[in-house]
Amino acid sequence: MIGSHRLRRLAPFGVAAVLALALAACAKSYPDSTFTPHSDLGRAIDFLWNRLMFFGTIVFVLVEGALVYCVFRYRRRSEDVMPPQTHGNVVLEITWTLIPAAILAFIAVPTVRTIFQTQAPAPANSLVIEVYGHQWWWEFRYPQYKFTTANEIYIPKGRSVDLVLRTDDVIHSFWVPQLAGKRDAVANHTNHIWFTPDSNMATTVWNGFCTEYCGDSHGEMHFRVVTVDPAQFASWVEHQQAPGFYSPAPAPATPATPAAPAELSEAAGKAAVTTTPSTATPAPIAPATPTATPAQLASFVLPRADVPDYAIPHTPLPDEIKFNDALKGDPAAGEKLFVGAGTCNACHTVAGNPLAVGMIGPNLTHVGSRIAIAAGMYVNDKQHLSRWIKNARIMKSGVLMPTLGKGQYDPQTKATTPSGLSDQQIADLVAYLQALK
Numbered sequence: 001m002i003g004s005h006r007l008r009r010l011a012p013f014g015v016a017a018v019l020a021l022a023l024a025a026c027a028k029s030y031p032d033s034t035f036t037p038h039s040d041l042g043r044a045i046d047f048l049w050n051r052l053m054f055f056g057t058i059v060f061v062l063v064e065g066a067l068v069y070c071v072f073r074y075r076r077r078s079e080d081v082m083p084p085q086t087h088g089n090v091v092l093e094i095t096w097t098l099i100p101a102a103i104l105a106f107i108a109v110p111t112v113r114t115i116f117q118t119q120a121p122a123p124a125n126s127l128v129i130e131v132y133g134h135q136w137w138w139e140f141r142y143p144q145y146k147f148t149t150a151n152e153i154y155i156p157k158g159r160s161v162d163l164v165l166r167t168d169d170v171i172h173s174f175w176v177p178q179l180a181g182k183r184d185a186v187a188n189h190t191n192h193i194w195f196t197p198d199s200n201m202a203t204t205v206w207n208g209f210c211t212e213y214c215g216d217s218h219g220e221m222h223f224r225v226v227t228v229d230p231a232q233f234a235s236w237v238e239h240q241q242a243p244g245f246y247s248p249a250p251a252p253a254t255p256a257t258p259a260a261p262a263e264l265s266e267a268a269g270k271a272a273v274t275t276t277p278s279t280a281t282p283a284p285i286a287p288a289t290p291t292a293t294p295a296q297l298a299s300f301v302l303p304r305a306d307v308p309d310y311a312i313p314h315t316p317l318p319d320e321i322k323f324n325d326a327l328k329g330d331p332a333a334g335e336k337l338f339v340g341a342g343t344c345n346a347c348h349t350v351a352g353n354p355l356a357v358g359m360i361g362p363n364l365t366h367v368g369s370r371i372a373i374a375a376g377m378y379v380n381d382k383q384h385l386s387r388w389i390k391n392a393r394i395m396k397s398g399v400l401m402p403t404l405g406k407g408q409y410d411p412q413t414k415a416t417t418p419s420g421l422s423d424q425q426i427a428d429l430v431a432y433l434q435a436l437k
């Protein structure tokens with residue numbers, strides 16, 4: 001009797017807890033949720049999840065219900081009376097073996113089917129993107145179109161994407177919750193994952209994450225996936241194939257009109273032959289001149305106004321890095337600094353500039369048109385970029401990017417940089433990088 005009174009008193013709390021859980025689910029939309037898939041693979045995984053959840057819930061309710069019922073129904077009511085003892089029940093045992101076996105069959109068949117589907121080779125006309133995980137950023141190469149970018153990819157709706165996953169160091173894991181399941185990038189092994197984004201989905205940005213612990217800044221190893229229409233994709237590809245805006249070694253003009261993907265890759269092949277850095281004589285670092293054609297500048301890049309808020313990083317500026325934001329930068333001076341001996345160009349590539357072919361850090365050819373810097377940790381604007389150049393190691397734990405500001409404390413070497421860049425020099429570099437649209 002005392003037990004059932006206590007139960008009745010506890011019941012309202014139980015109901016309140018369930019209601020609170022249910023209400024929490026409608027608080028707001030979750031842009032990084034896996035429950036709203038926008039690709040064939042995403043839906044296949046979502047179907048498996050739903051089926052498992054459905055059968056799992058039935059089993060849970062039946063088993064727990066039977067347990068709770070038996071505990072109360074057959075409890076010992078008096079200290080003196082021994083309840084009847086039962087040993088074995090053939091019918092019951094056969095039943096609770098057959099029912100789970102049937103449920104397992106309902107789960108196993110679609111699971112195995114989905115496993116085979118995800119292990120199958122991608123369709124022949126897929127867009128191939130080579131993904132390289134680095135501590136802590138993502139390198140993306142488009143081998144069919146012969147360009148490289150970092151931390152941000154565009155993919156056309158309705159065309160299968162074949163992601164070829166590799167790592168430069170430790171194990172990382174590639175995951176875009178709204179598009180497809182995750183897959184690891186493992187050392188000495190090439191992994192694949194492919195999916196087809198829905199052809200009727202939105203032209204927008206999706207957040208991507210590293211989901212395998214990979215060191216200090218694992219939690220700050222993001223990327224963005226922009227889903228666009230095929231024509232916008234062709235235009236964006238043309239934009240990415242163009243050299244950096246402030247390139248001192250002008251490349252021959254690429255086709256001025258957006259071409260079909262096949263033509264684009266062919267044109268890229270020709271362009272690559274004529275602009276390969278090794279065949280070009282290093283140009284003198286003369287006053288820089290814009291080399292991109294008007295058509296290239298008009299190429300498609302998702303306008304900043306169309307980037308949803310969830311895809312824009314809101315990490316605050318660190319207080320301890322002071323910078324004079326009033327300084328006006330000169331992009332030409334910035335470019336000279338960028339390619340000076342042993343500076344930015346030791347680690348970063350700007351395609352079209354034979355003096356900037358570093359491979360350690362992200363490719364910066366069109367960094368000015370990216371949404372974020374530091375692998376999605378900070379928004380790509382003057383305030384964040386200048387502080388990043390001044391003291392990246394305060395802004396992102398463990399980062400390879402050195403502390404470059406004069407007199408700045410480097411938290412990794414635990415020393416102050418005696419020489420280094422002045423605020424004006426940093427402002428020049430920022431102006432140059434922002435000009436690399």
Ligand code: CUA
Pocket residue numbers: 133134136171172173210211212213214215217218219221
């Ligand atoms: Cu890369 Cu976690």
